[in-house]
Structures are given as C-alpha cells and as structure tokens.
Amino acid sequence: MRRARDPFFWGLFSAGGMLTALLLPALFLVAAITAPMGWFGMTGYEEWVALASHPVTRGGLLVVAFLAFFHAAHRFRYTLYDGLQLYHLDALISIVTYGVAAALTVLAAALLILVV
Amino acid sequence: MPDTVKLEVFRYRPEGEGEPLYETFEVPYRDEWMVLDALNQIKDHQDGTLSYRWACRMGVCGSCGMTVNGEPVLTCATYLEPFLPGPIRVEPLHGFPVIRDLVGDLEDFVGKLQRVKPWIIREEERSPSEGEYLQTPEEMDAYKRYSMCINCMLCYAACPIYELEPGFIGPAAIALAQRYNLDSRDEGARERHEVLAEHEGVWSCTFVGECSIVCPKDVDPAGAIQRYKVDATLDFFRSLVTPGRSP
Amino acid sequence: MKSQARIPTGRISDPGYPQASNPEYTRHHPRWYRRHMPIFWWLRKFAYTKFILRELTSQPVMYATLFLLGKVWVLSRGPEAYEIFVQWLSHPAFLAFHALVLVGLLFHTVTWLNLTPKALVLRVAGRKVPGWAIVGAHYGAWLGLSGVILWILAGR
C-alpha cells in the first residue's frame, strides 16, 4: 500500500498538470476577463447558461476539476514540505492537501450533477 | 588584463577553532589557467596546508568538483577568465559534510551508488563459450548517455532536495540505475525497483532540473528520473486494470 | 530484506562501518562541518527561485478551477446574480488580479510543456523523436485547443 501511494498521486498530478496546461489559460481568459468585459462574441447570460448546462460541458468540467485539484494538492504538498522544510509534518500536510482536493472534487460533482 | 586575481577560499580545520572562514589569496593570473591551477599555485607557493581533491586535470576523474561563485563545477575545466576581475569564491560542494577545507565526505554518495546495483544482472549467466552478448546500435543508444557519468557529484551539489532530504538517493544513482535498466543485456530492473520505488528513491524528486544543467558529461539525470516516474506510474495503473500483475 | 539496508552514515558507530570493531581507528576526522539549508534557500540561485515560482503556479491553477465552477454556480442563480457577478469582474482591481492569475497559468503551461521531452521518449520507425519535435507537438496541441475554446466561447 505504501508503495502504491507515490505513483498513484504522481499519476493524478501529471495528468492534471497536462490537462490544466493545455486548457486553463484559454478557459480562464474567456470566463474571467473577456466575457465580463464584453470584448468578444459570447457575452450574454442566455448563451452562457446554455453552454454551462450542456452535459458535455459539465462532464468535461468535472474531469478538469478533479485532476486540477489533485495536481495542485500534490504540488503544494511538496512546496510546503521542501520549501518550508516541514518534513516531520509530511503526514499531516498530505492529509490536508489531498483531503481538500477530495472534498472539493465531491463539491464540484454535487454542483455539476445536481444544480441545474 | 590583470596580473593577479584574488581567490576567497573556504577553510575549515576540524582540529582548530571549529567555525570555517574564508581566506583570501592572491595568485598570478594566466589566460589559460583553470581554477584548479590557481589552487595548485596556492598549495605549492603560499599555503601547503590547503586541502582539496584532484587527479586527472582533464575532466574525467570527477574528483575536483567544487562550488565556484555559487555554481558546482569541475575546477579543472573552469577557466579563471569569466570570473574576472574577481574575487573568486571557492567552496566545497554543497550538500556534503566537510571534512577539511574543500574536501567533502563521499561515503553517503558511494553507498547510494551501490544500493542501485550498478552492474549487469542476469538470471542466468551465459558461459564464454556461448559467445558474447550482441547489441544493436539502437540498443546501445538506449543507455549510452547514462553510461558517461564520472561520479563527480556535481548533480548532488546542485540538487536542493538532496541537501534538504539527505536520504534522497539522488540524481547520479538513479541515472546509473537507468543505465543498466535500459541495457538490453540486463535483467535486474525488478531488483533496482525495490530501491527506486521507495519514497526516497525517485519520488523525492520535484524536478528542479539543475542536476542536468550542471552535469559536465551531459548525462541528463533529471530526464532519467522523470522517465522512471512515468514508467513506474504507468506500470502501477496498468496493474490496477490487469489483475494478477503486481506493481 | 537486502533493500532495507540502511545507507552507511560513515560514522564509526555505524555497524556497517568497516572498522567498527576497532574503536581506536578514525578513518577521517569525526568533526565534520555541516552547512544547513537556510529557510530561504530558494533565493540562493535564480534557478531555484524560478523553480519555486513554477511550483507555486499550483495556486493560480486552483483558483482558476474554482473560478470556473463558481461561474457555473452563479449562472444557476439566475440573470440578476450573473449581472452582479459580471459587475464585480469588470472592476479594475479584479481585472488586475485576474491578469496576474492568467500570467501564473501561462507560466505553468510554458514550464510544463517545455519539460515534456524529459518525461517522454518516443521512437518512431526505430528513430528517437528529437526533443524539439515533442515540445513542438505539445505547443501545437495547446494552441489548437486554445483556438477551439476561444472560437466556441468568444469567436461567434
């Protein structure tokens, strides 16, 4: 079991790293900057709702969220324990970082599946 | 061009006051001199007690690695010229306990090299009468880069993780393990996996990447580690979907 | 098990030490000097600072993901809620902050894609694919996907 931990979380970390590297800049640029500013094409509420309630969008977003959370959690865990030299707290840091990632994934799933 | 250049040399005398200090020496400047030549000038003409390691003076023995102005280098292959006008600060390699002056302790490094079993492991040795093990150029190409390592430890000195977590098996040891894992004649990957798959094996590495930058032989330990992580991860997830295979 | 063997510490008290049986023998002087990593070790070299900044992109990634989910939630609360949301977002302070997040995301993308040839070794028809081709393919994929996203979300 101990042996399984590292490749498992590293696998999520790299999958998340790749996915967020490829998708997040464009998604964030549109959702957070150009759309609210009304700079290009799709700016209206109706259009966004149509897009956001589409099952493909929701499914894709859930995958992105799950991997992005675990990517960030893994990276931040190492940043804390190497950057701040907190080796003795590794167990605690792991539980908190991965725990937050898992909880946020559950919340994201609830939002994307239940909230219409 | 100056006639002389100043060197600030890290001095530590275990029998003396305890705290290390920097001693400044002025050595004649020559265009063709390496940092090691300047240290030899000090040792021969100024202070015979200065301690440091060197042997071949041609970048293959791997013993003259030191920190010069903050960077781990082979002093026999580093000109004085780019550091002009000086002073040039010479310290022992980071990450290793200092025995005296510029001499670091190798025990930990050598022990780690041995742990990855850097030799060809066969389930069954072929007898000489059966002929040699043949290898195609592509098969040799798969590991050749990793076989160029001269054990100079510059990669360890450049790695902040090794300094922070001395248990980390470290760049050169992993590159050397891969040198044999990727050799078509070798069958020892499973045994080495025992060591590499520990947390202090490949998983301590966070890919700072400096090991590959300072390596004088272009071994690319960072790449070796990364590839091992990818392979170990793929193996693990494959073993999840294929029952009966152990990771 | 063999693999459990401790790494020799080099200390004479270590049972693995060759001369442990003769306590009189000191192979090297026992008074080592050890330097300690300062807490701000990542300021020692530019490369280390860059490394820590790269690692900290986990935070922009986290924020951007939460933001996207937050936007979906706001959309579900009706047009008025969305109107307020948009007003907040077009505030200069928010815009500046989001520009910073975007810079972090781009830093993550660039550093991540640049390292792909280290992790990926491909052979096509017996030949090793050169690193620049692997990086190039990944940048191509990034630009292509970004193009598709921009076209769907902002192009019409």
Ligand code: SF4
């Ligand atoms: S991998 Fe390179 S830097 Fe490291 S010990 Fe070998 S030759 Fe030296």
